[in-house]
Amino acid sequence: MAQKKPLPLQGIRVLDVSQVMAGPFACMMLADLGADVIKVEPPGGDQTRGAMGFKMKGPDSMGFLNLNRNKRSLTLNLKSEEDRAFFYDLAKTADVIVENYRPGVVQRLRIDYESIKAINPKIIYVSISGFGQSGPWASRPGFDLMAQAMSGVMSVTGYKGGKPVKAGVPVADIGCALFAVYGLLSAYIGAQKTGEGQHIDASLFDAAMAFSIWDMSDYWGTGVPPGPTGTSNKMSAPYQAVKARDGYFVMGATNQKLWGKLCELLQRPDLISHPDYDTVSQRLKHREALIEALEQEFAARDADDWVEVLLAAGIPAGPILTYPEAFEGEHGTHRRMCMEIDHPIEGKVKNIGFPVKMLGTPQQVRRPPPLLGEHNQEIRTEIEAGHQSEGTP
Structure with missing residues (x-):
């Protein structure tokens, strides 16, 4: 040895x-x-x-x-x-x-x-x-x-x-x-x-x-003190917890390529061309309406199903686990x-x-x-x- x-x-x-x-x-x-x-x-x-x-x-x-x-x-x-x-x-x-x-x-x-x-x-x-x-x-x-x-x-x-x-x-x-x-x-x-x-x-x-890197960068850039945004992100949207038929999961389409893949997967080409969602800055500006539109689509399936489908399409997604699920699950156990x-x-x-x-x-x-x-x-x-x-x- x-x-x-x-x-x-x-x-x-x-x-x-x-x-x-x-x-x-x-x-x-x-x-x-x-x-x-x-x-x-x-x-x-x-x-x-x-x-x-x-x-x-x-x-x-x-x-x-x-x-x-x-x-x-x-x-x-x-x-x-x-x-x-x-x-x-x-x-x-x-x-x-x-x-x-x-x-x-x-x-x-x-x-x-x-x-x-x-x-x-x-x-x-x-x-x-x-x-x-x-x-x-x-x-x-x-x-x-x-x-x-x-x-x-x-x-x-x-x-x-x-x-x-x-x-x-x-x-x-x-x-x-x-x-x-x-x-x-x-x-x-x-x-x-x-x-x-x-x-x-x-x-x-x-x-x-x-x-506080993202928050203070936002403040120093805009002059507006940052506030709470739940699970969302100041840099991109959609990038947060979203509601499916049986509960929530997390997903992120953080750039134009991923955004296009998401719209294609959901069979919503109208979202790609929509002027409120055609750029990252526009999606951030109209985040609440964007998430509402996406959750109408996500309501058709359970959270675990969406995670599987999104990952298969190359879109980052994951379940929201409890600590026992994270520590005792297959990946936490492997690590x-x-x-x-x-x-x-x-x-x-x-x-x-x-x-x-x-x-x-x-x-x-x-x-x-x-x-x-x-x-x-x-x-x-x-x-x-x-x-x-x-x-x-």
Whole structure:
């Protein structure tokens, strides 16, 4: 059997001094790729350990178990001089630190970037917060909901005239995690050349705003603030959920070629030549009437039938699936987006699969999500051994 190649981040040590979603998710992605991620938790543990409303066999929630695989857990009271001194010793061995305290807290704890840089100049120090390390909102508590609301994301989510609606998934949290990983890996590569680390300021607010490309392009082009458009798109029409005989499905005829194919399939040549629909801009301008005309045709068949027919004609289409249907369906199963890992208390635990497939050095589940303080003695022994070796000629 061929020997497995080392994972790409093997040998990199990350201190995960974060809780809940953005920081832990970012650090889990690094751990999946081989980094030694030490989850530094307060004595009571990451608050996500007790989150969610259903009981597991052990004390940790399913949410925690889906955010912390491949990590080791170390409990420290960073308000204690003794534990802070140990954290400094640990930080000397680290390449990356990720924290998500509210701005100002790490300074009071004396574990801020400047303090750590003084003992480890190459450290890549990532601060994750709701609104960033500077600005008039910096000191505000920040959660995904607030970031979605205050970044503009909620203003374009849902349907015109409806109640405010947030995105169904935590786009600000997960987006911030992804941007944080992009920043810290870039900084780590740079540090290999310069010998100098840096402080990375990642926020949920900035991350949410970064997703606004189409909306802000529309605003900067027209001067009209964008609003909610349901499932439709600002760039083309028809491109949205449409109603069939038994329910909705999604489809998109986003250019002239696809539009022509759709009209031919529906046997509606009159739509091709109609002045309200003959160009992309005209179809966007008259979208509501266009969709009404199309749904009159789609009412003749069930949604699954239309998806099959449209795909056969080369027109993008798809069903609207529930999460169980997506994860347990043939494609989600093939892509291994649901996997099982072994846990010492829970037994087999379901985890969301790796979102990117590294084909040469595939991600691995090397460790289950850690129990609180599970690796206290192991990590302390490693650091003490390191001190001893430093003092040996």
